[in-house]
Amino acid sequence: MTSLWPRIEPLLARVHKPARYIGCEDGASVPAHGPGRAAWLLVYPDSYEVGLPNQGLQILYELLNERGDAVAERSYAPWTDMEAEMRRAGVPLFSLETHRRAGSFDVLAFNLSAELVYTNLLNCIDLAGVDVHADRRRPEDPLVVAGGHCTFNPEPLADFVDAFVIGDGEEVVGEITEVVAAWKRSGRTEGSRRRVLRELATVAGVYVPSLYDVSYDGPRLVAVTPRYPDVPAVVEKRTIADLGAWPYPRRQLVPLTEVVHDRLNVEIFRGCTRGCRFCQAGMITRPVRERPASQVREMVRSGLDRTGYDEVSLTSLSSADFSGIDEVVSGIINDPACSGQVSVSLPSLRVDAFTVGVAAEIQKVRRTGLTFAPEGGTWRMRQVINKLIREEDLYGAVEAAFSQGWHRVKLYFLTGLPTETEEDTLGIAELARNCAAVGRRHVRAPSVTASVGGFVPKPQTPFQWFRQDTVEELRAKVRLLRDATRRDPGVQLRWHDPRASVAEGIASRGDRRVGAVIEEVWRRGGTFQEWSEHFDLSRWTSAMDAHGLSLDWYVHRERPQDEVLPWDHVSAGLHRDFLWQEWRDALAAAGTPDCRWTPCYDCGACTGYGIEHVVGSPLPPAGGSQGTGQDLGGGMSVPVELRPSAVGAASR
Amino acid sequence: MTRVRLRFTKLGKVRWTSHRDVARMWERAFRRVQLPLAYSEGFTPRPKVSFGLALPTGHESLAEYLDVEVADGASGVDVGSDVPVLLGRLSDALPDGVDAVAAAVLPAGAASLQEEVTSCTWQWVAVTAGRGPVDPGALAVSCEQLLAGSTLVLTRHRKGREVTEDVREAVLDLRVLGPAGLPYAGGVRLQAELACRPRSLRPAELLAGLGAGGALQERDPRRLHQWISRDGARWEPLEAPRVATDAPPAPSERAS
Ligand code: SF4
Numbered sequence: 059m060t061s062l063w064p065r066i067e068p069l070l071a072r073v074h075k076p077a078r079y080i081g082c083e084d085g086a087s088v089p090a091h092g093p094g095r096a097a098w099l100l101v102y103p104d105s106y107e108v109g110l111p112n113q114g115l116q117i118l119y120e121l122l123n124e125r126g127d128a129v130a131e132r133s134y135a136p137w138t139d140m141e142a143e144m145r146r147a148g149v150p151l152f153s154l155e156t157h158r159r160a161g162s163f164d165v166l167a168f169n170l171s172a173e174l175v176y177t178n179l180l181n182c183i184d185l186a187g188v189d190v191h192a193d194r195r196r197p198e199d200p201l202v203v204a205g206g207h208c209t210f211n212p213e214p215l216a217d218f219v220d221a222f223v224i225g226d227g228e229e230v231v232g233e234i235t236e237v238v239a240a241w242k243r244s245g246r247t248e249g250s251r252r253r254v255l256r257e258l259a260t261v262a263g264v265y266v267p268s269l270y271d272v273s274y275d276g277p278r279l280v281a282v283t284p285r286y287p288d289v290p291a292v293v294e295k296r297t298i299a300d301l302g303a304w305p306y307p308r309r310q311l312v313p314l315t316e317v318v319h320d321r322l323n324v325e326i327f328r329g330c331t332r333g334c335r336f337c338q339a340g341m342i343t344r345p346v347r348e349r350p351a352s353q354v355r356e357m358v359r360s361g362l363d364r365t366g367y368d369e370v371s372l373t374s375l376s377s378a379d380f381s382g383i384d385e386v387v388s389g390i391i392n393d394p395a396c397s398g399q400v401s402v403s404l405p406s407l408r409v410d411a412f413t414v415g416v417a418a419e420i421q422k423v424r425r426t427g428l429t430f431a432p433e434g435g436t437w438r439m440r441q442v443i444n445k446l447i448r449e450e451d452l453y454g455a456v457e458a459a460f461s462q463g464w465h466r467v468k469l470y471f472l473t474g475l476p477t478e479t480e481e482d483t484l485g486i487a488e489l490a491r492n493c494a495a496v497g498r499r500h501v502r503a504p505s506v507t508a509s510v511g512g513f514v515p516k517p518q519t520p521f522q523w524f525r526q527d528t529v530e531e532l533r534a535k536v537r538l539l540r541d542a543t544r545r546d547p548g549v550q551l552r553w554h555d556p557r558a559s560v561a562e563g564i565a566s567r568g569d570r571r572v573g574a575v576i577e578e579v580w581r582r583g584g585t586f587q588e589w590s591e592h593f594d595l596s597r598w599t600s601a602m603d604a605h606g607l608s609l610d611w612y613v614h615r616e617r618p619q620d621e622v623l624p625w626d627h628v629s630a631g632l633h634r635d636f637l638w639q640e641w642r643d644a645l646a647a648a649g650t651p652d653c654r655w656t657p658c659y660d661c662g663a664c665t666g667y668g669i670e671h672v673v674g675s676p677l678p679p680a681g682g683s684q685g686t687g688q689d690l691g692g693g694m695s696v697p698v699e700l701r702p703s704a705v706g707a708a709s710r
Numbered sequence: 711m712t713r714v715r716l717r718f719t720k721l722g723k724v725r726w727t728s729h730r731d732v733a734r735m736w737e738r739a740f741r742r743v744q745l746p747l748a749y750s751e752g753f754t755p756r757p758k759v760s761f762g763l764a765l766p767t768g769h770e771s772l773a774e775y776l777d778v779e780v781a782d783g784a785s786g787v788d789v790g791s792d793v794p795v796l797l798g799r800l801s802d803a804l805p806d807g808v809d810a811v812a813a814a815v816l817p818a819g820a821a822s823l824q825e826e827v828t829s830c831t832w833q834w835v836a837v838t839a840g841r842g843p844v845d846p847g848a849l850a851v852s853c854e855q856l857l858a859g860s861t862l863v864l865t866r867h868r869k870g871r872e873v874t875e876d877v878r879e880a881v882l883d884l885r886v887l888g889p890a891g892l893p894y895a896g897g898v899r900l901q902a903e904l905a906c907r908p909r910s911l912r913p914a915e916l917l918a919g920l921g922a923g924g925a926l927q928e929r930d931p932r933r934l935h936q937w938i939s940r941d942g943a944r945w946e947p948l949e950a951p952r953v954a955t956d957a958p959p960a961p962s963e964r965a966s
Contacts, residue, residue: 368737
């Protein structure tokens, strides 16, 4: 019997939120497994509520199920109560569609969106009945594959993952499927595992860590070198040139139980060239690829019809930057088919009054709170991080919000940034207090929440060389801010646990040796590390000690220019010179403009792969400085591909 | 404003969703079939849907109900004349196992489900936790003794506290139907009518009063009917014409 359901169901009466484990979502596929089809289990290594909405996973799920040679099901990390029941009853990790054993699939493919889920990845592999160590797996075991933003430094998981996918997955999953399906047909005999991995390593964008030798000199990494001539010395990311060719998901999953972002999500563009230096997502997803506005409207309309949702989120890294966003939004709001009951949300609002105007159009009734992310407390700090928002932009945005009926404003900040002084830290409190004062001109009791996170430098960004703050340093900054905001009733201060930032730092910029630390944290029960009730930094630090690794070396140390970085053999296309120059510019508090609207400065992301920005308009959108703080006067040639105004979905 | 009462099922895997989940499924289904709903006023307008008695998560049902207010004068479905069409479209828009089986326009001023429903008929399987088969004969005797007795004192959990009370009056009927069959070989199928005033008595709670020291466990609880009793008469909020309401679940259905 392939379905484990009769053994799973008796467990459900004893766990919280049992609907997490039943599947049955609208949009779920009914997979037909067969000997000619590579069976993928797409696993999100966090809870169902967090994992289900993940768009990347849903896109690949549909693409694979459309193929004749593949079939895909899904799984999410069982919550701790369910895991305990499963282990007691001997029930392995299972798929949600047909409730079959995870170990019976050909590929376990993990989506890695955050480093703190790494221990959950190990736990899921183990629950699948598969050895967590890649080199101990048997021919009948599935291949363990991982994709997502975190794979831009794959090394901490190199011992546990057979193959990493770097960059956009839309095209490469098909190429991997062909290799895996052939392997399946061959009967997965002894020794075939090595051969299939060799073959996967020749697929562009695929990194097979076991085919590389790593050498160290004491704590220093010396080199990561391929063992065979046909294995690439540097694995380049995959990038889809045209988002319009991929109108997915076509059938977004509608969960039966509550999840985060429980609404229709339509990705309106991928990539961002604002150039914020702390932002890994922006750096690794260049260039900007907009979806044609007509396709956005079509996906919104058909998605709302099909799902019955009354809310749609237009997603991207900075949705207000979409060419003609105001027209798209009003088109949706005023679409008679939506009968006036649909709300639109734009994640990551840009900080200016124009954007608030768009938000006002969207939220005709439910004006509760708006969120802005100035990130740095002073203009100097924002020049360092290249988030060039002037104070006037912020106050204009806040003024617009409070004057148009909002009562709460939330501001996101980072602390522990390069060159940050006490004045910069205190600038956060000052901005928040000033925003509350602006609010008092319009409403009686305005509420301004300043949410402060400890900065974690990320690979493939200009800050990859930076020394991360210690827990004590971060705590001191939080204390400073607490004192500075205490007496203003309009300002609430929230902060993330500085200890979690340290664990994230270990996993983010670690090399292969950090794998042993992740394994040890997992073995001591450290799963769900994103969840404060399960997080304990001492598990991480004692595991570092046990393996003779120094926290100061890995996290709290500025790295020199000539140091070999653990992720140097994985490329997002960005020239190392470009990143280094950005790092030096950051230290000099010098800004860099957005290359979408100004000439290309050859960071490498387009030039290296023969692609270009794809935008609907070569001009910066309306609305003053647009948060760039710069004169964006026209007249310069811009390297963009202009979309004719009415383009249908291009064929694949 | 027209109030429409709907009767629906909750069967199979979807029984593991919560009462709140079911409410949200219905909101989406109403929008998908474009039934013109009446919305509440205020900051967050919500469709005016009221559900009757909550069904505990994990329980199946052949008799769930909701009342929904439909906007007058709006185009689309004429609930009065297109009932079968409406039921079909709603069932298509709802998850597997949730099917709309009956609908009717309520007369003006009709009482709400909460005010009206007085009792429910339940069916379930009693098993012992790994301690051999249940003796149907002995269980039938226990049921008769329970019904013959004048008190049934149970200790139940209510909002985190233990409450001991006499619930005998809530047991309106109780009987053994016979051996349960697969997948519960050794189990015994029971049926009971339990009052839901002043507070609902659940099958699992009743089972605690039947087995020797809580040795019996409940499997596959299913609500078969909700009843309105008044002045000696008893009827359902809506009859379900399309389903055989008293049939025990077929094994194949359970394995889905
Ligand atoms: S290659 Fe040029 S246009 Fe492309 S992202 Fe880099 S700087 Fe911008």
